[in-house]
Amino acid sequence: MTAAGPSVFLLMVNGQVESAQFPEYDDLYCKYCFVYGQDWAPTAGLEEGISQITSKSQDVRRVLVWNFPIDVTFKSTNPYGWPQIVLSVYGPDVFGNDVVRGYGAVHVPFSPGRHKRTIPMFVPESTSKLQKFTSWFMGRRPEYTDPKVVAQGEGREVTRVRSQGFVTLLFNVVTKDMRKLGYDTGPPDTQGTSGPSPPQGIPR
């Protein structure tokens, strides 16, 4: 059997949850987890993680930097259900309750190489003004029953969400045996991405 070729392909993802921009909030932490199809199984690394609490930078960028590493390897027989990373960001509200500040999800990039992704984050909205007030007052904002909801399309039509901020992720993707199994994810494109470029427009 082994001579016949591989029966699974591997997808190694490492990288980090680099930073976030939440203009209104501070002292946030983030959780990540992976959502993947039935044909996928993690073989190594952590499927989920929770980061430290970070405060805004003091410079004008006002970014929240986590630099929280991701390192996981999946195996699969089928690209259907390609892993998605689901991020949820939490932080204290005025009364000190931990409330959710954003959900977001993105597929792990298909092609090997270094990829940078910026995910817009959103939270479900309250169904009425009164509830909005009480939820703010009581520190029990509407939350998804499961953060993994954001990685699926089903049933989303019943929700209303509001945009909150952005989280920047860096992925380094390595695949193995994809091509042998007949899945061509295109030529490796490593030139297009470069390291973090210095922000422009700011006099040095």
Add this chain to the structure above:
Amino acid sequence: MVSENPHLGDQQEPMQEDSDTRPLSITSRRGPRSLPPIPSASRTGFAEFSMRERMREKLQAARSKAESTLLQEIPTPRPRRLQSPNKRELETEFGTEVRKAGEEVQRTQQDDFQSYSRVKFRDSVQKIKPKLPVPPGFPSAEEAYNFFTFNFDPEPEESQEKPKAKTRAGTNQEEEEGEEEEPPAQGERRTDEEELLSAKDEEDFLLGLDHAAEDFIAVRPAEYESVHVRLQMERELLFVPSRVTVPTYKKLPENVQPRFLEDEGLYIGARPEVPRTCQNTMENRLLTQEPGRKWFGDDGRILALPNPTKAFPSRPPVLTQAQDIKAELETLYKKAVKYVHRSQHMIGSGDPPGNFQLDIDISGLIFTHHPCFSREHVLAAKLAQLYDQYLARQQRNKAKFLTDKLQALRNAVQTGMNPAKPHKSLDTTQKAINEYKSEIRQTRKLRDTEQEKDRTLLKTIIKVWKEMKSLREFQRFTNTPLKLVLRKEKVDREADEAAYEAEIQAEISELLEEHREEYEQKMEAYRAAYQQWKAWKKAQRAKKKKKKQEHPVEEHPDEGLEEPYPGEEPVKPVPPEPTDQALVEQQVRERAARSRRRPGEPTLVPELSLAGSITPNEQCPRVEVLRREDVKRRSIYIKVIFNDKEVSRTDSRPLGADFRVHFGQIFNLQIFNWPESLTLQVYETVGHTGTTLLAEVFLPIPETTVVTGRAPIEEVEFSSNQHVTLDHEGVGSGVPFSFEADGSNQLILMTSGKVSNSVAWAIGENGIPLIPPLSQQNIGFRSALKRADAISSIGTSGLTDLKKLAKWAAESKLDPNDPNNAPLMQLISVATSGESYVPDFFRLEQLQQEFNFVSDEELNRSKRFRLLCLRSQEVPEFRNYKQIPAYDREILEKVFQDYEKRLRDRNIIETKDHIDTHRAIVAKYLQQVRESVINRFLIAKHHFLLSDLVVEEEVPNISILGLSLFKLAEQKRPLRPRRKGRKKVTAQNLSDGDIKVLVNIIRAYDIPVRKPTASKFQQPSRSSRTFSEKRAASPTTHSPTHSVDYPLGQVLVRPFVEVSFQRTICHTTTAEGPNPSWNEELELPFRAPNGDYSTTSLQSVKDDVFINIFDEVLYDVLEDDRERGSGIHTRIERHWLGSVKIPFSTIYFQAKIDGTFKIDIPPVLLGYSKERSLIIERGFDSVRSLSEGSYITLFITIEPQLVPGESVREKFDSQEDEKLLQATEKFQTECALKFPHRQCLTTVTDISGKTVFVTRYLKPLNPPQELLDACPNSPQATAELVARYVSLIPFLPDTVSFASICDLWSTSDQFLDLLAGDEEEHAVLLCNYFLSLGKKAWLMMGSAIPEGPTAYVLTREQSHYLIWNPCTGHFYGQFDTFCPLKSVGCLIGPDNIWFNIQRYDSPLRINFDVTKPKLWKSFFSRSLPYPGLSSVQPEELIYQRTDKAAAAELQDRIEKILKEKIMDWRPRHLTRWNRYCTSALRHFLPVLERSRGEDVEDDHRAELLKQLGDYRFSGFPLHMPYSELKPLIEAVYSTGVHNIDVPNVEFALAVYIHPYPKNVLSVWIYVASLIRNR
């Protein structure tokens, strides 16, 4: 601005040629590099700032000075000049931005590497630039600009560098403007190129500075290169294509004319728009750099693809500014547009809905008759009309034409006859001559009539004129200026006469010839006819002869055939007469005289003129004056009616004395719809009084070729049928009048006239006629198609017939190159190419195949794809299949086996498992119902509610809000914490081992105790001897503590509890005594079927939790008494005492089960008893006597707590009255408001999915007669028997069968047919039976343990109420503490529903008197009386007697299977069956059935002892309703009888099935183990 500048030429000097522009601009760009480094504006420091301050002061001073000078000198242009700087600035900036991009590219191409860095700097500067004005206090762009330009001049290098600067300075001086005025002035002066330059200057100045500042550390004098040198160099290096338009011949090959495909009718797409100069530059470049002409098309232009940009943006612009949005939102007034329904009048949707214009020119109106006409007018009109006719005829001159033609034909005949031309074959000549001759005849006739007409017309004109003259003389005045002059034209008499004669002669000869021919023909015909006649005669004669000879038929048929009219006698033909020449000549001459001018007679040419004078009013009689005044009072106007709507009207014009009205108005109709009708209405106004509609004139709609300017003026006649009689000279209208004095020869004239008008399509600005597309017309079909959409013009039906379509396409001359027609052309090419296959079917999604992943066959063949498909369809077997292998070969065929088997077996009823066929059918049916319901739920599962996705606090009411406010003040860590609800876990993210079932066994009451040996000794009469002997041996084996503990000498019991769930078994420690207390928590893992932890799957888990109570018995197995001192050898045996069974589904839905349950103890428990007498002796009777069973207190829950499935969110349709349904809703909401936790039931769903009012289910129904006959004397016993019968119908919860809380109620007959149902069905049936027995009975909805919400039956006996559990058949008094029913929600009777509104809901504490409205809220009341709902139940239940033989057979099979099972469970031991014991047990079971398991123990024991004297016996009968085999096996297994591993153990197993009517079977299983005593 540019043109007015006088210094233009001056400025342009250095850059006269285009090619010079580039190098110079580069020079100027490079110039600033040589400047000493000056900090850029963006980095202005304090030092610079102060310098700038000074500069600014200077500038301002200069500016004010300049302004004052300007004000003095040129006051008028000043405001413009002052304005210009801002404008200029803006423009330059934008200009540079745009240009720069293009130039940069060029520069990077051309320039050396040095420039690269510059580009970068330029970029960065650009980025910084927009930020410039941002910091406060910094100079504005204008100031900065001024600053730098100011700096230019004093700089020595600058002045050296450019002559331009000098000139600039010079100009400034000349104009006496301040320096600050310079940039705007300059901007004005410059041409476009120069503007660019200066802008660039500015730009590069900044750049240069930046560059210098950052790159060079060492400061040294700039290297300077002379401008000229550099120019020279650049001229060598750079190539700048000219902008001059390239002549076409250069772009085309030699001697080739440009060819314009578009003119040839081929489709050329619209070319992208490129500025002319760019195009020229490109062409020049191409011509120079690549000498080949491959870049140019046939038309001499650069080859270009059609413009790809769409005319309309396909999505709205994203970046709109706020005010723009506001502007968009502003309400705009739009004129109402009429929608025309009839599509043929719509302007085609494909065309831009433009305006089309129809020009209607109404030039005038002439009355041919008018009421105010005098007699003379009538005649004049007639004359004019005739004259018009005459003129028209004259113009056509048909007579002349025909005469000429005649002449030509005669000549032709002459030449044809001429034998001098023999080359033509005789036949053709003859034929031609004949044709000519007939032609001559025709023409002659025509000519004659024409000539006659001419002549008559002339005569009539003259006659009318004479009449008119006489009338004028008669009335002594003239009121028409008409005058007819007859001009005589002299003719040469001789020649005329000769011609006349020749003409006549020619005609005569022709006629004669004609006649001759005719004669010949006639003679020919005559001869033939004569011949025929003769033949006939002959035949007649022959026939007669033959008849005489009596020769019948032989030759007769031939004759008969030859005869044309066999029966008819042909007339003898008459020979024609030859024509008389004289007669012909006479005729010809007569005709000529009549129709032709006599020879020598002068030709008369009438000329009508308006030269006559009209008699002035004074000389006219009164009537005529009145008439003339009347005419003056009249005025005429015309309304223009377009498509039945008035669109405009002309001015009202007075009627002239000559009855002509001149309008001369042109109406431009801007039309949208295709013109349907165009009408002019002529109105006449008399004085100021009335307006009458004289007539309507219908104008034809012009052809599309008729456009303004080319349309002829046409006269359209009209007439009116109005009757007017006037009291003056006017003749009136529709009134008879006469010219004659005697009134004879009357005439009736109607008002009539002519409107001269022209209608034409207007021509638009660009010369295109504003004609609506022709597609709407039915006429001109073919030409219309050029612009029309193919499908719309031929209709979709046209598409089905491809041949027709192709024909149409060919006819309509579709442009095959037009992309709009591409699909159609392709279709046609396929259709018409012949060999290609044209399907004669229609297919949807014909492109699907292209997008198919693989072909369908492959999809079916591949195991992998099949697996993937099945999984995505959520087929239960594959729903959770993980990691479907990547290759087919890795998938085992086995995977599909189960699924395929299930599919195969769907319709096959398998009797193997079920034994009983009826039940097999039922099971199959249930399975099918379940599947369909599950499918429904799978669909419903994909419908989400907000609460499924988002956790949100409920809308708080004020009390909760207050409470939570209060909570805020609460301590975070209170001293006495309250229990918080556990967090519920959604089922999706669970896996094996995550869920545990926790069973907390607390205590038990009244466990049966071992029969004391002592009592046996005391009562020897009741026990057999052998048994007592066996028992006698046992006391020694008992642990001494027992006897010590129990002073009365009773043998104690050492019970322990074993919990088994999904074949996992846990047990507690052993306690002692009949009322043990364990208080132990057992943890059992839960495994969901297929590893599927979805709600649906969990709901359908059918496993039960068995809680078995055992007695642990120690037996001394020591063989030898002598060893007793040195060792203990005991064997532990456990004896099953009873069990409690709780379905997992109950736990799942209840979340926790907490309470005391009755232990299901077999009716006969050999060796054990509940010795009540002893208890009574001990004085505990007061409480215990009430209960008859043993009880156990349990707490069961699932960890973590699972969210139970939602009930179906579907509203079922109903046949109930809408009012009733509303009432039910109201009732339920009211009840729920008061007591949210009490169950209130009004409507239920029947098995077909319809909502039914619940009382319809209750109706007296007859129980089986057999049961009524059993004990006719005791109603109580009958009731118990009936309850038992009902309880024997197997219990099957809805939640298991229907996967969720979809409460389906089946009617009692359905229930009995299905032989399965849940509490409600049992309760309904029992209640119906009780009603039929004459009891007062209600359905009681409430909650019980362990079932949760359930249905019980309440009956009212004489003085008390009884609560019946329909599933077990047990009944409880109202005040029974061990009654499992814990709360009562509502009572349902056959005609009403009562909701419990008492304070308590425990049956112990409530009053069941439903007549009290304070305690029970009834559904039907005085306000809503009971409408008399018909029942859904059948009239009567029919019971078949169960086949006893079948029952017996089933009994044997069950026994056999159970024995096999027991042997299977004991794989390591030999299982012996004691036949003797088995038969003994078999005899005993019917007794148990008869007595319903009560009060038989003693007899039974006695008998057993008698028969099995030397065996130690442990066993018990199990009693169950029969549904299928599996529960029986489970029950036997749970007793653990098979667990005995004593070597010489023997087993006995007996099964008895007692059949009740309707296939209800009561199953008894007696299972026992025997150990032979040595």
